[in-house]
Amino acid sequence: MKLLLTELKTSILATLVLVIVVCGIYPLAVWAGAQLAFPDQANGSLIVDADGTVRGSRLLAQSFTAEKYFHPRPSAAGSGYDGASSSGSNLGPTSRKLADTVAAEVAAYRRRNGVPETVPVPADAVTRSASGLDPHISIANALLQLPRVARARNLADQDLRGLIELHTDRRSLTVLGEPGVNVLMLNRALDALESAP
Amino acid sequence: MNHSNAWLQFGLFVLSLVLVTKPLGLHLMQVLDVRGRTFLDPVVKPFERITYRLCGIDPEQEQSWIGYTLSLLMFSLVGLLFTYFVLRFQHLLPLNPQHLPGVEPDLALNTAISFTTNTNWQSYGGEGTLSAFSQMVGLALHNFTSAAAGIGVAAALVRGLARHTASTIGSFWTDLIRCTYYLFVPVCGVFALVLVSQGMIQNFKPYDTAKVIDSTPIQVPKVDEKGQAVLAADGRTPVLEKKTVETQTIVQGPMASQVAIKMFGTNGGGYTNANAAHPFENPTPLSNFLQMLSIFAIPSALTYYLGRMVKNARHGWAVWTTMFVLFVGGTLVAWKFEAAGNPIHQQAGVSATDGNLEGKEVRFGVFNSALFATITTDASCGAVNAMHDSFTPIGGLVPLFNLQTGEVIFGGVGAGLYGMLIFVVLAVFIAGLMVGRTPEYLGKKIEAIDVKLVMLVLMALAAATLGLTAWAAVSPWGQAGLNNVGPHGFSEMLYAYSSAVGNNGSAFAGLTANPADGDVRYNLTLGGGMLIGRFFMIVPILALAGNLASKKRLPASAGTFRTEGLTFVVLLLGTVILVGALTHLPALAVGPVVEHFLVKAGSLF
Structure with a gap:
């Protein structure tokens, strides 16, 4: 019994000391270092207008449905692109609901972008990402959306190609991961083009 | 699908894993010996001494297996209760700018057990349920201590093998403190900053609200004042109402400090619901690569520790090889089936060359998602960068089988080695x-x-x-x-x-x-x-x-x-x-x- 009490006392003291070190000193030190060295990233890579309005984060997808914008991947986060409840669909390979949704997305994608039946639709365009906030689409997906956006904005295909190129995040260290087009940044660039004199 | 590039990434991962095994293993030999010396001694030793004094621990006092077990159980119990109450009363505690309510008893208990046992099963929703304080104090404490305890048990078993006619197997308290001070805190401090450089957040701000660029109409289920869904006349179909989305919530908080130990300590509990798939929690393919490597680093190094401690380095590498073969096998199977994709969807017009992208992120692609899924279940990490639920059947069987081997393929920190032994x-x-x-x-x-x-x-x-x-x-x-x-x-x-x-x-x-x-x-x-x-x-x-x-x-x-x-x-x-x-x-x-x-x-x- 006395042994148990000693153990209890040591356990409580050790818990308290460790809380101070790993839940106090450690995160605060990381916080200080992060805010000093990488303030932009540490605060959410925010996109802020000249008047100080936060318009989003470079890393988080937003919903775009207008013709003149590139569209992100479908999202299962909350009611769509909800930054407070990131989530995938979690539907399995034999789910009827998933198969129906994918088929409907394929049809809608073909209709919106005038993609003929003979051309397969890029998988990323009709599947929901793991987070529901995936900021990227594949390059193939962007190129299929290009004619629609060019028409809606009266821009030359060539100019749009250049912008897509510019807003494509390459593989890290040229080998890791897959390249993707950042939809939000691309659309911001398009709007900036329009408002420029 | 560029297969040669995927092979290159796999090669790079294996090479990195081999390269960290010996140096980290040598470091572990010093950390797990109370008289061991490390290059961190000038800075850390004073903290270690003070800790022993404050807690009344005699570092030279070794324990029998019963003493070791008793200390571990008591410490786990105290930590479990501590987290339970932090979660229950998070509405009264600081750092809760979202005014999230206290967590329900069963969920608080599940979560407290989940972190005490180094499981980090997420019944909770992350960003929508837990305050920054609950994450940083209630959960992160266990990210460190449950991992340190796991290494301690593995070290105790290795000591049991290395010693003969001995009555003690080390001291739980020194294992706990030394692993935390000489291994986890220093490595995670550096690792967290690297993650921030890639785009991970680390702040104490309330969530931001962004004014979205293209406000979009959506249909959502209508709710009454009590928050209950309104149903149509048939009593089943929910009534929908039109809404326009004008804003987006942007999660903020001390994420990087927590994610570093979440991966390095094979904990896996996410700051957000989507875990390492969330763009903040895993911003780039590089952060993804480092997170995968950090899962396997300690478990791999512990096999080296085993070999050196029992004075049979080849035995350590034999155990490593067994783990490695199982790891490569699982990765290749999962990758093959995820790359093949879902024929049902492909018949509907989805490109067959893209593989299965449901529940995966573009920046990682099919290969890194399959690799991550294999690693996280080989080890007892449990972080995910893709939704396993949406994997193809065999792609999902690999992680499931890995779990059922008892997670001994490198395995959790400590847990992998003692499981394999x-x-x-x-x-x-x-x-x-x-x-x-x-x-x-x-x-x-x-x-x-x-x-x-x-x-x-x-x-x-x-x-x-x-x-x-x-x-x-x-x-x-x-x-x-x-x-x-x-x-x-x-x-x-x-x-x-x-x-x-x-x-x-x-x-x-x-x-x-x-x-x-x-x-x-x-x-x-x-x-x-x-x-x-x-x-x-x-x-x-x-x-x-x-x-x-x-x-x-x-x-x-x-x-x-x-x-x-x-x-x-x-x-x-x-x-x-x-x-x-x-x-x-x-x-x-x-x-x-x-x-x-x-x-x-x-x-x-």
């Missing part, structure tokens, strides 16, 4: 039976009591996994939590209990363990599974460690079974696969295997 003892025993000699392992006679302890662990884990799955499968509450029906629904339950008992924490995440109607049975059964999986393993293993330490060492003779080289690796591989497969194959056949054929036939549920 269970199989080593079993393999040596089987070899002994085959040649008709008393089995010996590293000069220690393996006797009836040792084999009984090993079998107790293996049977307790399998019985808990399969028993709880069976219970859920035949109960209304079990079926109510499912997101998928048919064989995939069964897989969701099987995965949940395999993950809980294996202390992994990843999920076929469609399963709702925390239903809106407040049914507590998933939270409680999963919590029970996690406790069994952690302590029904640790206590027999410490007993085994104590028993091994007390034995005499016999000199090797011509008849001694050699625990290095190819024969041993093959025997160990066979033991892991056979025990894992024979125990769980029937259940796997009813879940993913049958689903694989149903996908081919185009059946939907």
